[in-house]
Amino acid sequence: MQNARQISLFIAITLWAIITGAVLYTHIAFFPPYLSHLPESNSLITGDYGIKDGSFWMLIHPITLLATIITLVLNWKLKSRRKSILIALGIYVLALIVTAIYFVPALMEFAKATPGSDSADQLYQQGQTWQHLSWIRGGIMYIGFLMLLVALTRNSNKEKV
Secondary structure (H helix, E strand, O other): OHHHHHHHHHHHHHHHHHHHHHHHHHHHHHHHHHHHOOOHHHHHOOOOOOOOOHHHHHHHHHHHHHHHHHHHHHOOOOHHHHHHHHHHHHHHHHHHHHHHHHHHHHHHHHHHOOEOOEOHHHHHHHHHHHHHHHHHHHHHHHHHHHHHHHHHHOOOOOOOO
């Protein structure tokens, strides 16, 4: 059981690292040029060479959610780990809900923008608001990642409820 707890936690941490790394990368390399020049910058997501990262996100999220839940179940008897993993899981679920309600629909609206459909100033302001809110969401996700690292530092041999 000890090995399963450790392995599940390592897997969850690795998946969270992939997600938070991808969030950081997209917020530094992709979103600033994309959201600063709408609707002209829609060419970054259309055509043969457009960035199409939807498959990555649709694959990584369920796997990470499942891995985090499995990690919680396997570490449930360890109170010090349980709390940290529960916090991480709560953050993840909340981030997914907010993403589904606001972030993805907003990106879909940005993608529909065509020259002349909305004013460039309005799109720029909406894009900047989206980016700022998404940085906050990403920062909160990093807190969840850190909570898993905290769980890893907890001794899994001694403490049981």
